[in-house]
Amino acid sequence: DTEVTQTPKHLVMGMTNKKSLKCEQHMGHRAMYWYKQKAKKPPELMFVYSYEKLSINESVPSRFSPECPNSSLLNLHLHALQPEDSALYLCASSQDQLSSYTFGSGTRLTVV
Amino acid sequence: EDQVTQSPEALRLQEGESSSLNCSYTVSGLRGLFWYRQDPGKGPEFLFTLYSAGEEKEKERLKATLTKKESFLHITAPKPEDSATYLCAVQMERRDTGRRALTFGSGTRLQVQP
Numbered sequence: 689d690t691e692v693t694q695t696p697k698h699l700v701m702g703m704t705n706k707k708s709l710k711c712e713q714h715m716g717h718r719a720m721y722w723y724k725q726k727a728k729k730p731p732e733l734m735f736v737y738s739y740e741k742l743s744i745n746e747s748v749p750s751r752f753s754p755e756c757p758n759s760s761l762l763n764l765h766l767h768a769l770q771p772e773d774s775a776l777y778l779c780a781s782s783q784d785q786l787s788s789y790t791f792g793s794g795t796r797l798t799v800v
Numbered sequence: 801e802d803q804v805t806q807s808p809e810a811l812r813l814q815e816g817e818s819s820s821l822n823c824s825y826t827v828s829g830l831r832g833l834f835w836y837r838q839d840p841g842k843g844p845e846f847l848f849t850l851y852s853a854g855e856e857k858e859k860e861r862l863k864a865t866l867t868k869k870e871s872f873l874h875i876t877a878p879k880p881e882d883s884a885t886y887l888c889a890v891q892m893e894r895r896d897t898g899r900r901a902l903t904f905g906s907g908t909r910l911q912v913q914p
Contacts, residue, residue, distance in 0.1 A: 692843075721901065730887055730904035731844065744899055778843050786831050786891060789902055791843030 689714040692792035694779050700798045703769060709795045711762040711779030719743075719785045720762040722754060723778040725794070731778055737762060738785055769799045802827045802892045806905035813912050816877045821908045823888035824870040831891040831900060833871050835864050838885045838907070847873075847886075878912045885909045 692713045701707050711720065719738045723731035736744035737756040751773075753765040762779055776796055780789040804825045813819055825833065832851050836844035848857045850866035857864050861882065863874040873886055885907045892903040 728909075730907050733901050733903065736899070736901050744894055744897060744901055746894075776841070780843075785900060788832075788834055788846045788849050789844075790846065791836075793843050794841070796841070 690790070692779055692781055692790050694777075694792035694795050696795060697793065698796045698798075700800060701766065701769065702800055703771070705769075706765070706767045708766065709764040709777055709779075709797075711764075711781075711792060712760055713781040713790070714760055715781065715783075715790065716759075717781035717783055717790070718759060719782045719787075720756065721780040721782075721789065722762070722764055723780065723791075725776045725778055735764075736785070743785070766797075769797075771799050774798045802890075802903070804888060804890050804892075804903060804905040806886075806888055806908050808908060809906065810909045811911070813875075813878055813910070815879055815912055815914050818874070818876045818878070820875070821873040821886055821910070822870060823873070823905055825888075825890050826869075827890050827892060829893075833866055834889045834902065835871070835873055836887045836889065836904075838887055840885075844887055875910070878910075880912050880914050883910055883912045 695710045722734040725731045734748045735754045740756045755763040776794045778794045780791045782789045807822045835847040838844045848864040853868045887907045889902040889904045891900040
């Protein structure tokens with residue numbers, strides 16, 4: 689298995705909702721990442737997990753809460769989002785933090 | 801300050817018309833320069849990693865090269881299916897933690913017309 693799987697592919701949520709994005713990989717990668725991408729912009733780093741521990745938090749607002757339950761899974765919990773948080777959320781994984789990243793297809797999030 | 805810059809922002813080519821995309825960088829202690837291809841609404845797809853000046857890698861119609869200040873992605877005789885956004889990325893050190901993670905350039909949107 690050489691894929692990173694993200695669910696759901698699309699998500700529409702209200703500003704008072706709580707939802708979660710899920711990411712899964714079975715490549716034995718020990719580093720996992722969340723990126724946010726707005727239209728016609730490059731992906732921007734949000735969080736890095738290394739060996740299931742939070743390694744980097746790029747000063748992301750607390751309404752985004754990451755979680756790494758085990759080495760294969762990465763979640764992003766969403767609460768009280770704003771319309772400007774609408775974007776493509778990408779998950780990635782890598783063998784270690786200096787190797788190439790494998791990206792999932794993303795979750796297209798719309799906040800209404 | 802670490803930076804990665806891509807040019808041009810957009811490029812339109814005729815099928816078969818070769819060209820090059822540029823990625824210039826200023827990074828303290830380069831730990832690899834990465835090229836990705838991204839189709840609309842999808843995640844970036846890994847193409848190449850280059851580690852040292854003078855290194856070259858090829859895949860089908862694509863060839864990536866690296867110098868001490870920049871990288872080029874050469875596209876030879878492109879086809880319409882090569883249309884995509886091409887992103888370069890480098891490992892940048894975070895000031896607060898000293899840890900590194902991939903930081904992307906702004907990308908080049910390539911359109912190849914038949």
